[in-house]
Amino acid sequence: MEKIKPRTLSGFMELLPAEQQKMERIMETLRRTYSLYGFTPLDTPLIESAEVLLAKGGGETEKQIYRFTKGDSDLALRFDLTVPLAKYVALNYSRLAFPFRRYQIGKVYRGERAQRGRFREFYQADIDIIGDGRLDIINEAEIPSIIYRTFTSLGLTRFKIRVNNRKILSGFYDILGLAERSGDIMRTVDKLDKIGPEKVRALLMDEEIGVTAEQAEEILRFIAIKGTNAEVLDALGAYTGRSELFDTGLAELGAVTRYLDAFGVPEQNFAIDLSIARGLDYYTGTVYETVMTDYPEVGSVCSGGRYDNLAEYYTDRPLPGVGISIGLTRLFYVLNEQKMLSDDIITAPADALVIPMTENTAFAVSACTVLRDAGIRTALYTEDKKFKAKMSYADRLGYPFVVLIGEDEAAQGLVSCKNMQTGRQEMLSADAAAELIAAELKRRGEAAIIKEK
């Protein structure tokens, strides 16, 4: 038979088993953390009607989209989880209770140019809180605590949540008389980290935006305001009374900062940063970015913000919200590249491998059943191989425990349980082995998946 060469498409991440176990561990941690904050899981189709998905239309996204027809239907693969959420909320409005808090961890598709570390199929892990008509500022204040708990639960401590408020920025440009150009200005200022202040100044003053040298100076001085949260808030106080929008924004930023302590976020993981605007046009209040302290070049690993109209393309109803998104596949890729994924977690398919050493395997099978009934994840080695081959299989897959059953064991109704980490082996009943394994796994505890150097 002629063979087809097996291959996986470029830009599509497909992990080996041990790596996949680490990815699963991260997803499990995210699910648990999001649940801890009262977000309900949601699962929407990968495919939507193109008309619905592209309601907003235009832009970079439309070029990257996977769009195709099936029968008479014009279809597309989702390119983010926000548009499907907007559709879902508009469609099910009367059946949901607001504020509606949902998380979704799912794959999205963008046909970007393939390059190392860029993915065409990738997981996003999103949370959003949607209000009906209004949504209290306290929701914006809660987001940093969710980001904080998410990353610390994964084992990362060296990160900073950077926060700003779009109303402060827009208000500031109002004060300068640059309100109409504020969108362009913010997109330029957003590049500060990448291109530095002098190039930002040049871009601001070039024809397209055309601010004066004085205005550019004011802008650069403004976004350069640095210090502790209290110092930054203090410095911003100097601008109050000149723009209502600015004053509202400053009050919101103050509230977000004030709640940090009650939400359990240490100041060292949080910084007001006036240079952050987030490129997307629909953010209207607090905006968030999260950077790994030792890897600033990676950029933000968790971003989002407050918006006023989630579903404006589907409904007249104002549905304000706040949300953040983690680009999970890229984060996993980066952590893997930086060797920051811990080798201390169990990546074996199970906790114990039961190895029968005689042809009579019935007793070994019963031992498996005892272990499983006790909640021990147990694999049975089934093939007729030499002892060395069996042990090398256990080694290769990294089983923490091997349970050996030879003639002696079967005759006495016992098993030999070997701790593969310590090498210690003891003969005992299957029940006792289950207890021993459970106790040892508990003692080792759950290693964090991310290991900082």
Add this chain to the structure above:
Amino acid sequence: MEKIKPRTLSGFMELLPAEQQKMERIMETLRRTYSLYGFTPLDTPLIESAEVLLAKGGGETEKQIYRFTKGDSDLALRFDLTVPLAKYVALNYSRLAFPFRRYQIGKVYRGERAQRGRFREFYQADIDIIGDGRLDIINEAEIPSIIYRTFTSLGLTRFKIRVNNRKILSGFYDILGLAERSGDIMRTVDKLDKIGPEKVRALLMDEEIGVTAEQAEEILRFIAIKGTNAEVLDALGAYTGRSELFDTGLAELGAVTRYLDAFGVPEQNFAIDLSIARGLDYYTGTVYETVMTDYPEVGSVCSGGRYDNLAEYYTDRPLPGVGISIGLTRLFYVLNEQKMLSDDIITAPADALVIPMTENTAFAVSACTVLRDAGIRTALYTEDKKFKAKMSYADRLGYPFVVLIGEDEAAQGLVSCKNMQTGRQEMLSADAAAELIAAELKRRGEAAIIKEK
């Protein structure tokens, strides 16, 4: 702005939050059960090269497939999880240890004619054990125990795992001199449940298959062999010594049945059934079906079998295996329709809703942090509404506990914790509330997701 009518494509399941929580519960149970048997999780792309995915080619499947181009690439959405597994194993052969046991729960796509209860996007939950060159019969014996534990963990007890062996069938047709027509015959016999013995007889004797009346009689008598497992094995014993294939199959079926007890499968949930062949051509040994005793019309909810060449389209290497698949979306749909999904499980977004009753919310926020640190899934009610509206929100979402924080509570540094099931309310510290909630949730225990009537 002109609005686009929000809609979800027909044939695509999209659940409301409470239903989704039930689906998540099922998926979590499957993940846990499969892990208990040492299957490692895998996640392969939704999109594959059409050439790779359709290596086998032809048939009903190809018509249903979602196939499209992006740039120069001819792509397709996976229509099952077996073909991607075959590709994965062929591609990563040298990096895997065999037997390779993997589970995968993922969405697959088939553009079937839309009708009630039929889905174009649906979850499959698959496990497979792949051997390198050979795979011991004990793996086939282990499968019923996995099916048994999976369904009982979900709360279903009234089901039967029906098992047969293709070698017995093929061997029997050898004996009748009908080996060359055995494929057609088995596909016909497979319809027995649906159309009854007389129509099967007629089909067998019509031109296309053309067996004699005598042969048809023999076939019907054979597949009508019924009784306890011991009785059926005994009746089959009468045919031995006339076909090597038959004898091997009978030995295998005997082994599978003999191990049941050691694997902890009660005889009442297991039956040898000679009428089962499974339509698919690639099964070569044990085949499985699982039917819900009270809903035979639903058909098999978990099927599979033993095959000899998982990846023959990609590699010359013989990779035998055994696997089963649950059509999860359809199963969920059926259980939901039959009102068999328990209302006793918590479908609220969290265990507790903290409701601040004064404007000073900082203490309520701290209480949330205490509860979350103790592992209690906690949502904060954030909006400025009347007390009644806040409680009705808690009711509507089904929170098991509400934690009220008014002036008295804040002044004393306490919270009022209300058990929404009993109505009992008590004022205590946030730490004590966390303990009370944890203890009560533990006391209630985890309700099974499936409730039999």
